Amino acid sequence: KAGVTQTPRYLIKTRGQQVTLSCSPISGHRSVSWYQQTPGQGLQFLFEYFSETQRNKGNFPGRFSGRQFSNSRSEMNVSTLELGDSALYLCASSEGSSGNTIYFGEGSWLTVV
Amino acid sequence: DQQVKQNSPSLSVQEGRISILNCDYTNSMFDYFLWYKKYPAEGPTFLISISSIKDKNEDGRFTVFLNKSAKHLSLHIVPSQPGDSAVYFCAASSLSYDKVIFGPGTSLSVIP
DSSP states (O other): OOOOOOOOSSEEEEETTOOOEEEEEOTOOEEEEEEETTTOOEEEEEEEETTTTTEEEEOOOEEEEEETTTOOOEEEEEOOOOOGGOOEEEEEEEOOSTTTEEEEEEEEEEEOO | OOOOOOOOEEEEETSSSSEEEEEOOOOOTTTTTEEEETTTSSOOOOEEEEEEEEEEEEEEEEEEEEEETTTTTEEEEESSOGGGGGEEEEEEEEEESSOOOOOEEEEEEEEE
């Protein structure tokens, strides 16, 4: 089974721009979660989608948004980028029931200059 | 408010010895706990999990212990190997949560 795939792996954006990151979950997984990791910080939960619906949301500003498609693929978008948005963005998928293990992709490294 | 805590930012252990990584949680609703290992520039890799109905789960060199009354869990790695050097994240979830909450991580260095 293919793992969680994230694209692009690396990108550089300018302050004020917007960015879209993509995630393809493991086949059969219906839940996709997004996390942000900044240097020295743990994994901060952004949001979680299940069957195209956002089930949970972390404490991030409205500039951070996401969506999930009918094939479970997910995208997250960050608008009006700030320097502090530079981070590793990780996508994880699971079957969707509580008690399921989540599996991560390799992440998308975003640098805002 | 940090619901999952890993109070040791770093740990150094000699190769062949036991590594013990600790994790504390505050939310008594958590009933499923996981450990992940992360190398630089890679996504976290699932290591081992434990349900709240158990107090121990073992997988090869990795054993997780859960003390529900103390809201504490630990990961034991025996014997430790240089390839185990990584950041280890403790995580927790619950039936009412649907999301997985991670601790800040502990950086383990295994010295040859």
